[in-house]
Amino acid sequence: MSYENILLNKEDKVSIITINRPESLNALNAQTIREISSALDELNSDASCRVIILTGSGEKSFVAGADIKEFSDFGQEKAEELARNGQNTLFNKIENMTKPVIAAVNGFALGGGLELAMACHIRYASENAKLGLPEVTLGLIPGYGGTQRLPKLVGKGIANEIIFSAKMIPAQRAKEIGLVNEVYPIEELLTKTRELANVIAHNSPMAISKAIQAVNLSDTEKGFETEIKYFGELFDLDDKKEGVSAFLEKRKPNF
Missing domain, CATH: 3.90.226.10 (2-enoyl-CoA Hydratase; Chain A, domain 1)
Structure with a gap:
């Protein structure tokens, strides 16, 4: 455009x-x-x-x-x-x-x-x-x-x-x-x-996206519950698997 x-x-x-x-x-x-x-x-x-x-x-x-x-x-x-x-x-x-x-x-x-x-x-x-x-x-x-x-x-x-x-x-x-x-x-x-x-x-785009949403709710009653929910959701996604594998293998993650 x-x-x-x-x-x-x-x-x-x-x-x-x-x-x-x-x-x-x-x-x-x-x-x-x-x-x-x-x-x-x-x-x-x-x-x-x-x-x-x-x-x-x-x-x-x-x-x-x-x-x-x-x-x-x-x-x-x-x-x-x-x-x-x-x-x-x-x-x-x-x-x-x-x-x-x-x-x-x-x-x-x-x-x-x-x-x-x-x-x-x-x-x-x-x-x-x-x-x-x-x-x-x-x-x-x-x-x-x-x-x-x-x-x-x-x-x-x-x-x-x-x-x-x-x-x-x-x-x-x-x-x-x-x-x-x-x-x-x-x-x-x-x-x-x-x-x-x-x-x-170079960091996880999915984790950053969830972090933005959680931080935006940090001054509301939903803040802590949103953090817990997104923390859990990320465990089932590829970015978490790559990040943890890279850490254990002592290499840089490839997100």
Whole structure:
């Protein structure tokens, strides 16, 4: 499939989706959301793809936010539809992918951009990255999961500070509070992200898929029971048999 606002690059077991709207600092509009969603569907059904990296073009911006021009004249009904469709089409889809999605945050990640990064399973950032949720300066609140995912990552107090103040958080501070996993110089960001992706790509894809689902339920009553269920299910699958055999034979597994 061809795309206008994103680039899709498949490299062995790792695929990279690059949001490519540099003229608008990679802002999310409806078409870009649909294209990322379609690319994720394509990669989720591609057995050769084990890990997905999501990043922005250039060195200034991951995603500078949503394209405000698209919804500036919306009323309540259309605004609720916008938020619901966006969450179902893209943000929740990322969180519930069967393959890990790593955000390589290469600059501004504001509003919908930070929400996009938070929907990913892992976040690496460049030293020049700035992260924040500025919606209250527009008389709004985050609508793509920001009020729900941020407290889970950094705690309610810090999440409230970030949301209420609308201030931008520098990359190093984002690491300190657990909003991003690691921070690297901009020229090393994608290399370091690929290194992590390659490590993950050589582990059991079935086990990782089950782990994603279990971790996503870690703050619910179903969490422990889901872990037990998936732990048991994996014992009957080929990946477990290969992994245990490789361990006993002192070789690397071939998943």
